[in-house]
Amino acid sequence: MAAVEPARLVRRSLSRRGGRLSVRLGAERLELRVDRVWSVAVGKAALAMAAGLHEVAPEVGGIAIAPAGGEPPCPAAARFRILPGEHPVPDVASFASTRALLAALRARPRKEAVLLLLSGGASSLLEAPARGLRRADLRSLGRWLLRSGLPIASANAIRKHASAVKGGGLLRQAAPRPIVTLALSDVPGDDLSVIGSGPAVPDPTTYADALAAWERARGADQGPTAVLRHLRAGAAGRRPETVSPGEPIARAARAAVIGSNRTALAGARREARRRGFRVLGPVLRLGGEARECAARLVARLPARPSEPVCVLGGGETTVAIPARAGRGGRSQELALAAALALPPGWALLAAGTDGVDGPTPAAGAFADAGVRRVGLRALRRALDAHDAYGLLAPRGHVLRTGPTGTNVMDLVIAIHPGR
Secondary structure, three states: OHHHOHHHHHHHHEEEEOOEEEEEEOOEEEEEEHHHEEEEEEOOOHHHHHHHHHHHOOOOOEEEEEEOOOOOOOHHHHOEEEEEEOOOOOOHHHHHHHHHHHHHHHHOOOOOEEEEEEOOOHHHHOOOEOOOOOHHHHHHHHHHHHHOOOOHHHHHHHHHOOEOOOOOHHHHHHOOOOEEEEEEOOOHHHOOOOHHHOOOOOOOOOHHHHHHHHHHOOOHHHOOHHHHHHHHHHHOOOOOOOOOOOOHHHHHEEEEEEEOHHHHHHHHHHHHHHOOOEEOOOOEEEOOEHHHHHHHHHHOOOOOOOOOEEEEEEEOOEOOOOOOOOOOOHHHHHHHHHHOOOOOOOEEEEEEOOOOOOOOOOOEEEEOHHHHOOOHHHHHHHHHOOOHHHHHHHHOOEEOOOOOOOOOOEEEEEEEOOO
8 A cells, every 4th residue: 555655645745844834735835834733633544644744843743533443553642642433433432532632622822723634534533413413313323324325425415414523614613723634535536525524624515415415315214313303404594504615714724635546546557567467448436336336347357368457446336235234345245246247367356445344354355266166146145145255255355454544445456367
């Protein structure tokens, strides 16, 4: 994952000039006084991103919220207060750490700027209920959204309108302090208002958008009723909206994406070429049901290539999980579905860049001729039961990396050695 090493990407975005910290935001550069910068790092890459900041400006401190036990020791620990959280559903630690962060933020000098280092998983790690909702409501919402089959932008439209810190909520809590966000994108399209549910940027969605997304969800009648009532009250004008792009407070937000799935794909392309593979065609953009993405990918694989070739895919799929299901994740399900139709000689890896695929210890799975030996009937039975891990793990066809300390969605790499 060197291509998306969070610390390196943060270092590339910052430079130190005496007592000033220069932040590169695309074509724009923002100059901040180092002694007036306080940092918040949230997400699976929080500690690694904080380490990158520490290398450039070691006197800058702050708070980091990261998955408990999910990342290596942080060189910035002496300056950062490190707090735990849970993913993919917020837990007691997520709520307690967010309360502690907000209390620390309110105590900071009003002349400071906040540097937010944001990465995948932040939607669950940084959480506080909107007025009128309880923490239990948001936990129920998180579990329901995992089964909803909604794309991430739609799911996060709902999350933002049930939260006090999403959809620009952190920006509102920090006012009048400006917030500068450097983000690693874990969402298709790299939309800053979707990454981590956009805590420090304006939100273009409304309560009406959140309600429309709810109605499109699988099991819409099974979502937490307290949240649904809240969304309906907001759509009727009885709840304050999230921070809209036209609000004056939105001018206090500056943000840039410093790493994404494209960064990882560029690294995979370079490595494939270094190993002698010709990379075929454009990258397949993964989105929608994992099985459908597998079918699209397999359809692009030539039956008998004359030379070593590679096909790449990147993005994020969905899997609608019923109440009773086996074990697996979206990448393992994609690999299992692809195994049903892989042309001879092809091998495929589908994996999450965070090293975690669903509620399993695997990052993803391999598909090749060896998987087919269990028989098509067994493959289809495991696929229908959403039990990819149960079938693939005992046969050594899963990839285990442990948490990688980053998250830029998923990669699929298919290779053929040629004739």
